[in-house]
Amino acid sequence: MAAKSLPLSRVYRLLEPGPVVLVTTAHRGRANVMAMSWHTMMEFEPPLVGCVISSRDYSFDALTATRECVIAIPTVEIAAKVVGCGNTSGRRIDKFARFGLTPLPASRVKAPLVAECYANLECRLEDARLARKYNFFVLRVLKAWIDPARKHPRTMHHMGRGVFMVAGRTIRLPSRMK
């Protein structure tokens, strides 16, 4: 990816439409990546992101221990890799190697960026108060990267049981909302 720094004030525009994302962690010398789509923006700036990562997932322990992760946003061109990450566990395999994803060094966290994704958000764990009861984490985005060449990224949106909606056309309406 040709990465350009994205102002933190624009991060909400990437996550608010609800794409499936990849979440990377690095723990005990190993990087891992999982697919996730239970997330929401919680604040514009600094950008706060709430997300659910199950305690059954290998990434739960890595995130809890290191308090860092990267949220990478894939597009439909790499759908097979994304689904592969969702179908497997980092306990057993190196998913970067298995699915041909390229880890790149991040600037603020040890978790890697994903080169094949059009945007990458370096995050620090901000609040884990609801982690025990709901597996819910509040993340703060420290640094955001985007591929400036990708004008209309076709994000994937999970509808359950193998069905994904692919981002369609965009329309402009006289909204006064940020």
Next chain:
Amino acid sequence: MAAKSLPLSRVYRLLEPGPVVLVTTAHRGRANVMAMSWHTMMEFEPPLVGCVISSRDYSFDALTATRECVIAIPTVEIAAKVVGCGNTSGRRIDKFARFGLTPLPASRVKAPLVAECYANLECRLEDARLARKYNFFVLRVLKAWIDPARKHPRTMHHMGRGVFMVAGRTIRLPSRMK
């Protein structure tokens, strides 16, 4: 809307793709409706939904006081009404009347369903622990309604500053995820 009861186990399929939703409340004899897209699934069944409703919004007080709301999911056919709800405050106007939305009685809560929406979720406030710090509410879906005639609802997905992505085609992949 021709409303059919939807099993609670399927609610996540409606919200996980990230659509803009309407949230209705009823407080002190008045119904109100707001537009919202900072939400995430938190549990499959019973379905838990996390969402951010700003303390500046009129609905914040109604939700806090009554502990009930309805999440209604609109499609692009009523985009102008949705944006109208987002641009205005229930403090000053009756948005149902102003934007030609039809409130219908719900079965488990006093907040109304929205007839023009293809799905309606009756919700009770489950956890407000993060409400003070992040305006974040955990809602439990008690009852779900869907229009069985709408096979490919074109949901709207907010991208900021008046730009919305309209749900595109769907694809099927060999995902083992629920």
